[in-house]
Amino acid sequence: MQMFIYRGTIWLWLLVDVYQFVMMIFLWKSVYQFNDTISGFSFNQMLIYFLATNLFFIFTDLETVWAMAEEIKEGRISLYMVKPISYKMRLVFEVFGRAIGILVLLLPIVLATGVVITIVFDIVYTITLWDILISILFIPLITLLMFEFAFFFGTLVIYTNNEFGLVIFMSVFIRIVSGQLIPIALYPAFLQNIILYVPFQYISYPPLILLGKIGDSSALIGLAILFLWVIVFKIINHFMYRFSVKKMVVFGG
Amino acid sequence: MRYGKIYLIFFKQYLKRLMEYRVDFLIGMFAFMLNQAAGLLFLYVIFQNISNLAGFSIDQILLMYGLSLIPKGIDHLFFDNLWLLPRIVRQGTMDRYLLRPVNPLYTFLIERFQPDAFGEIILGSALVITTATRMDLSLSVWNVLAVLLFIGMGIFLFTALKLITSSTSFWLKNSYPLMQITYNISDFTKYPLSIFPKLIQGLMTFVIPFALVSYYPGLYVFGRISFFEVFSYLTIVLFVLMSLGLFVWQKGLKHYESAGS
Numbered sequence: 001m002q003m004f005i006y007r008g009t010i011w012l013w014l015l016v017d018v019y020q021f022v023m024m025i026f027l028w029k030s031v032y033q034f035n036d037t038i039s040g041f042s043f044n045q046m047l048i049y050f051l052a053t054n055l056f057f058i059f060t061d062l063e064t065v066w067a068m069a070e071e072i073k074e075g076r077i078s079l080y081m082v083k084p085i086s087y088k089m090r091l092v093f094e095v096f097g098r099a100i101g102i103l104v105l106l107l108p109i110v111l112a113t114g115v116v117i118t119i120v121f122d123i124v125y126t127i128t129l130w131d132i133l134i135s136i137l138f139i140p141l142i143t144l145l146m147f148e149f150a151f152f153f154g155t156l157v158i159y160t161n162n163e164f165g166l167v168i169f170m171s172v173f174i175r176i177v178s179g180q181l182i183p184i185a186l187y188p189a190f191l192q193n194i195i196l197y198v199p200f201q202y203i204s205y206p207p208l209i210l211l212g213k214i215g216d217s218s219a220l221i222g223l224a225i226l227f228l229w230v231i232v233f234k235i236i237n238h239f240m241y242r243f244s245v246k247k248m249v250v251f252g253g
Numbered sequence: 254m255r256y257g258k259i260y261l262i263f264f265k266q267y268l269k270r271l272m273e274y275r276v277d278f279l280i281g282m283f284a285f286m287l288n289q290a291a292g293l294l295f296l297y298v299i300f301q302n303i304s305n306l307a308g309f310s311i312d313q314i315l316l317m318y319g320l321s322l323i324p325k326g327i328d329h330l331f332f333d334n335l336w337l338l339p340r341i342v343r344q345g346t347m348d349r350y351l352l353r354p355v356n357p358l359y360t361f362l363i364e365r366f367q368p369d370a371f372g373e374i375i376l377g378s379a380l381v382i383t384t385a386t387r388m389d390l391s392l393s394v395w396n397v398l399a400v401l402l403f404i405g406m407g408i409f410l411f412t413a414l415k416l417i418t419s420s421t422s423f424w425l426k427n428s429y430p431l432m433q434i435t436y437n438i439s440d441f442t443k444y445p446l447s448i449f450p451k452l453i454q455g456l457m458t459f460v461i462p463f464a465l466v467s468y469y470p471g472l473y474v475f476g477r478i479s480f481f482e483v484f485s486y487l488t489i490v491l492f493v494l495m496s497l498g499l500f501v502w503q504k505g506l507k508h509y510e511s512a513g514s
Contacts, residue, residue, distance in 0.1 A: 020441075022453075023453065027448060029448075035302055160274075160277055161277050162276075168285065176291050
């Protein structure tokens, strides 16, 4: 609900998102002047890719780190820890709540932009219902993965004061390895090899599935691997948090 | 003179803090470097597929990018406190600065020194130096001085924009998104202005004039436009933005209503 307090802000954000997307279109247009396809992506596919990635990036929310940093620094975390719902659980629900809130706002804009570029650039889609279903299945897992990742960094605030630097660091890292910056297929080979071993590439799976770049079977395998990663992160965080909370010092009563 | 002395005192305090939290400093610097590195990676990947973007080679684009990073970094180094203005207005702690017998804007600005910015400054300088030597530009001393002047003026361009957007918090209470947006748009300065349509070109030259710190000085270095063209644009825009910034700040201070009790 917090975000609806400053409604003017939201409109401003949306406006800028659209503006940035338009700038992006011009950039790619001048890049595609020399090539018809780049690493298998045509100009139209590139546009759809970025549009869809923007939408799916809603679920990679890093607010958790800010919230934890504030609560740890001010010591309010101890108030939450004595409540009958676990501290982590509360944060998870906040993440999902925020994601749904933003989705409600952004979905119409993305769809509208999609319609406009479809007409302007004369795009033909070949999306099956099955593709859409699998893509949707990815959403809760991506959200959980990112939450665990953010929670890990949030715990680190106990040790450092520069949470701002941490958040910048993580968000840039995610942008690079998830394919939000540019489709992973375009990266040089050595970078692709590294990215293969971290789970964040699955964040760009849904857009790729929708573009027909990833087959049904590899999509399902990706889904399974992502699920395993979420569990691995959960276990790491479990111990990390238990260990770190003991180190934390909260002043006053 | 007095102002200089105050600055020294603040700066000493700051250094003490920095020594206390050394890891924080490293995290911050590294984070900002990585942030810029992501932008470079994007350019690198694109240039794997094309040989030039709107007639500019990768070296030329990197040079322009480096030229814009230096003033951006220096502004970030000295005037970062403006980012905190929205919070200070909301919490009513602005009173502190108003009570001091020095110009409130001055004491407010010097309160924070942000070494995270070294990431940008180092990277920017490295880019400019390496690309300039690789391209074998024949630059005279006069050219170098001119570029330094443009960089110097560029610093205040960034500061003025930040002052304008952050001062709106006296009315809006939360001007943070507005600042963030201006900052985001500055990301597009890496690309040559000529790939965008006329409307956006105008916007980037006169309204949110980030092109004045990268594209135009770049053109000057390549000998495509004259010194006076860049200089006159910069002077006019900088003068207007600075006056506007100070005006909004002054108006804002009068409108400032502190908090509670």
